[in-house]
Amino acid sequence: MENRVDASANRVSALTHRTVFFVSDQTGVTAETLGRSLLTQFDGYEFKLVTLPFVDSLDKVESAVAQINQTADRDGERPIVFGTLVQDELRPPFAESRGLFLDFFQTFVTPLETELQRQSTHISGRAHGMADAGRYDLRIEATNYALTYDDGSRTADYDKADVILVGVSRSGKTPTCLYLALTYGVFAANYPLSEDELEEGQLPACLQAHRGRLFGLTIEAERLQQIRKERRATGRYASPQQVRFELRAAEDMFRRLQIPFVDTTHYSVEEIASNILTQTGIERRVRP
């Protein structure tokens, strides 16, 4: 059994184990997202996570419930079951299982039906399915755009970009562009500022025409050095002097040219993306 510092008790203690199921008649992404968000609120537990997607028939429900009940026997504790089952007939067996069934779907569909004064359709597979083909195409198109316009590999014709991220090498530009594309259908290009550009404090011509679309990323020197070292251990690329020079020059440029920017050091990709959308007011074309 693993040991770790239990934050609430401030002492080293054995973690309590608990098995958690994410059950869905669709992909399970929604159950995973809200379920994980809730679990991060509980210290001192080590959760074993199991996703059961595409549970869309009574046969599959039966087999999922059997797995939950076996886990209850093995663990000697009730598994927690987060569910997003759209079809009515699939839910009762989970409520009667030996797990704690938290029903993300039914709990909120009922007040929504009252508010909107109509029955929900109860058709599964709509949220992350192909029901909305336009949504799918947009995300793929935006992803292809991010790949084509990644790392300054193409600099002509930025007209389609919702945003162009600028910053030094390894400041987080590429994952952020891909996340913006796949999650929100936002067209994001990125351009790494070169040493010459940083020394001169000048944007290249290809960016000057698109000043309004620029957004800067920066990062703390120590963290950047660590990231670059993992990539190329020796040479100037990861040296403290070089890293500090590049970051100072980039931030000076952002301030002087009034390019909005965010420090990515303590932020996840989701947080960087949310920050960019909030600061720029760029519309989300789709939602996760």
Added chain:
Amino acid sequence: MENRVDASANRVSALTHRTVFFVSDQTGVTAETLGRSLLTQFDGYEFKLVTLPFVDSLDKVESAVAQINQTADRDGERPIVFGTLVQDELRPPFAESRGLFLDFFQTFVTPLETELQRQSTHISGRAHGMADAGRYDLRIEATNYALTYDDGSRTADYDKADVILVGVSRSGKTPTCLYLALTYGVFAANYPLSEDELEEGQLPACLQAHRGRLFGLTIEAERLQQIRKERRATGRYASPQQVRFELRAAEDMFRRLQIPFVDTTHYSVEEIASNILTQTGIERRVRP
């Protein structure tokens, strides 16, 4: 006002409008995911979606509530407010606002506290924040892996791959690899089968050593033709004969070599990814 076919009534009708807010003291991704999933269950409505992330102080709550109340006045209808507010003191103002407040957090934290016999930490920013730096690093590492091993651009040293997607050009390999990396921290490479390989029905040497990691993607000929035409309108690449030949050869190869595969035509990226993980049993390293 827009018109569209109302699926439930099977006739053209004016859509009813309703404004929906996703409010969070974090990024809002969780509220967006579950909220959108619920909204897809209601036909005949056109929802105007507004995300308010980082609402993490009483000042910001006040301004968000003012926006909700103004919207209620303007629309003449209650806005729907999906919330994931972790801090206790931030929630009551929304419950007292003129929107319908659906509290994704408190609703499920209470039964979890009872079940786990401890108080939740009520610290915000944990789910999609940097609290778990290991999770962040894994996703970035997996994303960099997907980019390095994209489209057969590197074929040596597939040892780190959890899965290698194979298929014809434009069958959906790249977005799927990126999604698997960013969402689940899964290391996914992809390799486009060349015309020679398809004609000979043989895997290249670089893949033969990794037969157990291969997963095939296929797609209907008509859809592939359409996708390829958008990319390169003329020439053999998007011709019906060529597309049909490639797809038949690829599927023959998958069956002959017992490579599991999925038809991506009617699937979203989430569904393709869930299918791959379910069929292969690959462990999710992180969850969304």
